[in-house]
Amino acid sequence: MRADAERNRGRILDAAEEVFAQRGAAASTEEVARLAGVAIGTVFRHFPTKEDLLAAILKRLLARLAEDAAGLGGADGLHTFFTRLVQQAAARRMVVDLVGVSVPAAVGRLGDAVGELLRQAQEAGTVRGDVGRPEVMALLVSVCQGALQGGWDEGLQARTLAVVFAGLAAR
Amino acid sequence: MRADAERNRGRILDAAEEVFAQRGAAASTEEVARLAGVAIGTVFRHFPTKEDLLAAILKRLLARLAEDAAGLGGADGLHTFFTRLVQQAAARRMVVDLVGVSVPAAVGRLGDAVGELLRQAQEAGTVRGDVGRPEVMALLVSVCQGALQGGWDEGLQARTLAVVFAGLAAR
DNA sequence: AACCATAATGAGTCTCGACTCATATTTCTA
């Protein structure tokens, strides 16, 4: 791959992440091109379809989250990851709109990472033994979506998470 | 208002509810007109803007929910309402997309109804006294959104709600 | 029944955004 092609590909991905995070997936490809400093044709050369572009940034995002999760663990790892993710979601409109774009492998890897955090938390006795990975993922998605919508302030977010954690807690 | 006008207004609202519930808010006004059996110009005569149409059905929907909630009460009222709402949400794509359309008065009335259910549940000792209406509403919105996304099956939905209820439960 | 205000009709306008492609430019290789 030519040097300029690789450089542009990176710029486009960065620009797309920025634009879609702020304006949602409905933002135009035109705008991504403008921010990246390339012509619109270049965007379509690298990503033949808008959906391809969305899938690419979603994959990157999920990989980053999985990596983040891998750096945590112990009794509070799940708690920390959960809170961090919800905070990020509130700042990024993206998640809502990425519904429909799927990157199975990347989602699977994130699921594995969360499963591991859950296992450790259960081993440490922080979390009930009778909840599974699917419920935890479902709650994670739900609360992120909720946070995106309501424009929760910090206090409400904390209190809402507290209820969820109480539900997950052992005893 | 002329008789045919009123009849058509009703048909349009019904058709819009059906179409947007199935296809999401991105469905075209054209399709609503077709299902209602009127010309597209008629839809725009009654609702000058697509957003007006969305707001109208959202208002009707929220009013119906508030009424539903008013018929419940006691120790399990909140539990029942919560479950029912999540089940409905799973069948309707609408909710996701209605983000952005706001009908403050109708939302307020639903909030009051939920607040009353919460009060009764707390009085009956079913729910912790230290959670407030905002958290409950936040959880309600979150879980509905989550259910819409993941294509939860019945079991996962039940287990996820169980965690939330455990978090809300007294003791 | 005749009248007209109100409403319905639907082809047409307009905007927007995804995607294309002929042309110009840049990188790399020999």
Next chain:
DNA sequence: TAGAAATATGAGTCGAGACTCATTATGGTT
């Protein structure tokens, strides 16, 4: 450094969907 081959450019095409409006139809009234 000349010559491809790869890449970038951006005006243009295309389709979709929100919204308009001149015309036609209908309901209610005298």
